[in-house]
Amino acid sequence: MTAGHVVRRRDLRERTGILWWAGQVFSWLLLFIVLALIAVMIVVPKLGGAKAYTVLTGSMRPQFPPGTLVVVKPIDPELLRIGDVATYQLVSGEPEVVTHRVAGIGTSLAGDQRFVFRGDANNVDDQPVRPEQIRGKLWYSLPMLGFVNSALTGQQRTWLTWAVAGGLMVYSVVMFASAWRERQRKGQ
Incomplete structure (x- = not known):
């Protein structure tokens, strides 16, 4: 047997040993996790015309604890129903938003449509919301990924x-x- 054959056998053994396989599994798993995170946090919302937000408070516990990533898809407010989870602007035209559940739908004294929201963990309804304040309806959510989204x-x-x-x-x-x-x- 020549020295070249010994080196090839050793290379083959190194490429099929337990450490080699563990490294392969780890690298593929890491790659899959990174790609999946990018997909659910960036690509899917962009392709779906949605926006990702992070739940910052406990007002939607237990279903959406702080740190949950909520992906919200724009919707015609006329299609919202009581029980839907939606995101709305606290003040029309301002960036600050809240994600709560629709608790009521009605009209103002002037005849304008208004939505009443409430956090699942709250005892009190939010101030009535006009349709133009509504950013969208919950499409999907992922626990803990909101922290990454916020970072x-x-x-x-x-x-x-x-x-x-x-x-x-x-x-x-x-x-x-x-x-x-x-x-x-x-x-x-």
């Missing part, structure tokens, strides 16, 4: 998406180059 600004999300895409491209080039080198070695 990232819009520009950071963009950079993160590009960094992951670039990392995946580099990873694929390395994998193709490694496979090509392996084929070249086997051909010798």
Whole structure:
């Protein structure tokens, strides 16, 4: 047996040992988790025309504790029903929003439609809300991911998406180059 055969057997053993497999499983799992997080926090809401918000208070406990990521899809307020969870602006045109459950739908003395919201953990209704204040209806929610959402600004999300895409491209080039080198070695 030549020295080349010993090296090849050792390389093969290193690539199929328990540590090699553990590294492979870990790297693929990590990749899957990062891609899934990017998908549910950035890509899916963008494609669906939705917006992600973070629950900051305990007013929607137990279903939506603080730190929950809520993804809200725009909806015609006429389609909201009592029991729906929706996000609305506290003051029309201002960025501060609240996500609560529709507790009532009615009209003002002037005949304008008004929505009454209440947090699931609250004993008191919120102030009546006009239709133009409603940002959308809850599409889906994910516990704990709101903390990540709050930590990232819009520009950071963009950079993160590009960094992951670039990392995946580099990873694929390395994998193709490694496979090509392996084929070249086997051909010798």
